[in-house]
Amino acid sequence: MSAIDGLPPLREVIARHDLRAKKQLGQNFLLDLNLTARIARAAGDLTQCDVIEVGPGPGGLTRGLLAEGARHVLAIEKDARAIPALQEIAAHYPGRLTVIQGDALQIDPLAHVTPPIRIAANLPYNIGTELLVGWLTPPQWPPFWQSLTLMFQKEVAQRIVARPGGKDYGRLAILAQWRCEARIVLTLPPQAFVPAPKVESAVVHLTALPEPRFPADARVLGEITRAAFNQRRKMLRAALRGLHPQVESLLEASGILPTARAEEIDLERYCALARALSAARATAAAGARQE
Numbered sequence: 001m002s003a004i005d006g007l008p009p010l011r012e013v014i015a016r017h018d019l020r021a022k023k024q025l026g027q028n029f030l031l032d033l034n035l036t037a038r039i040a041r042a043a044g045d046l047t048q049c050d051v052i053e054v055g056p057g058p059g060g061l062t063r064g065l066l067a068e069g070a071r072h073v074l075a076i077e078k079d080a081r082a083i084p085a086l087q088e089i090a091a092h093y094p095g096r097l098t099v100i101q102g103d104a105l106q107i108d109p110l111a112h113v114t115p116p117i118r119i120a121a122n123l124p125y126n127i128g129t130e131l132l133v134g135w136l137t138p139p140q141w142p143p144f145w146q147s148l149t150l151m152f153q154k155e156v157a158q159r160i161v162a163r164p165g166g167k168d169y170g171r172l173a174i175l176a177q178w179r180c181e182a183r184i185v186l187t188l189p190p191q192a193f194v195p196a197p198k199v200e201s202a203v204v205h206l207t208a209l210p211e212p213r214f215p216a217d218a219r220v221l222g223e224i225t226r227a228a229f230n231q232r233r234k235m236l237r238a239a240l241r242g243l244h245p246q247v248e249s250l251l252e253a254s255g256i257l258p259t260a261r262a263e264e265i266d267l268e269r270y271c272a273l274a275r276a277l278s279a280a281r282a283t284a285a286a287g288a289r290q291e
């Protein structure tokens with residue numbers, strides 16, 4: 001039976017190209033084209049956009065993105081075995097799919113796409129967080145992308161959207177929510193994939209805000225959250241002691257109890273602390289210059 005886009009069913013594609021899943025490449029394929037269409041729809045209106053897809057594999061999500069009207073898809077796949085299967089899709093959608101074989105951690109996609117740009121992917125789990133952190137920390141804001149629609153292990157998805165007060169809340173939540181709207185749009189059981197992974201998965205949709213929710217220097221905010229959450233059981237006055245000699249008064253000036261712990265503090269207060277620390281360091285540096 002041919003699928004909705006006139007291309008062969010994915011099981012047939014996988015058999016014909018001998019695409020047996022390899023664990024070391026994080027390969028868990030989605031074979032249900034209704035599901036990949038749902039993920040593509042969650043990415044928003046694609047008709048005016050170029051979409052970057054990391055790890056297209058046999059092309060289930062790629063087909064969803066193209067069928068949903070993506071202007072152009074740039075698909076970056078490490079596994080050479082998948083390239084001929086992806087070229088068949090490219091032939092079916094002339095001029096709308098570019099396939100690059102290589103490592104998404106090494107390739108700069110920007111030479112191959114035109115704004116507006118969205119990113120959509122069923123990510124290889126071993127590099128998913130690294131790719132996300134890279135996309136969330138570009139050299140300038142707003143970033144080159146409008147939105148990210150990404151499949152993660154459910155536990156990672158929960159850490160991205162977590163609110164203060166629980167064990168999921170940490171650096172990833174702060175990094176993601178400082179400059180993005182982030183929500184889980186779909187949760188999937190292991191059986192949705194071939195082969196089935198051990199854990200549940202979830203799709204997170206992140207939309208880039210035009211500017212951060214609260215002003216702060218990205219580097220200083222990162223420094224604070226790293227120190228705070230690396231010692232999340234300690235009181236902040238102890239966990240942040242190395243950042244500034246008067247850290248306790250900086251905490252108080254930012255509306256934070258020095259005895260509080262990292263997971264109790266919301267984004268607004270972390271940003272206030274980042275501004276206070278930047279200002280205190282600037283004052284100290286100006287004083288040192290005058291001496």
Ligand code: SAM
Nearest residue numbers: 025028029030055056057078079103104122124
């Ligand atoms: N998108 C397909 C789907 O939904 O069925 C496949 C998803 S599978 C979870 C992850 C894909 O990423 C695999 O095709 C794998 O070969 C590819 N991959 C793994 N590491 C990669 C890397 N460093 N760069 C690009 N692709 C990679």
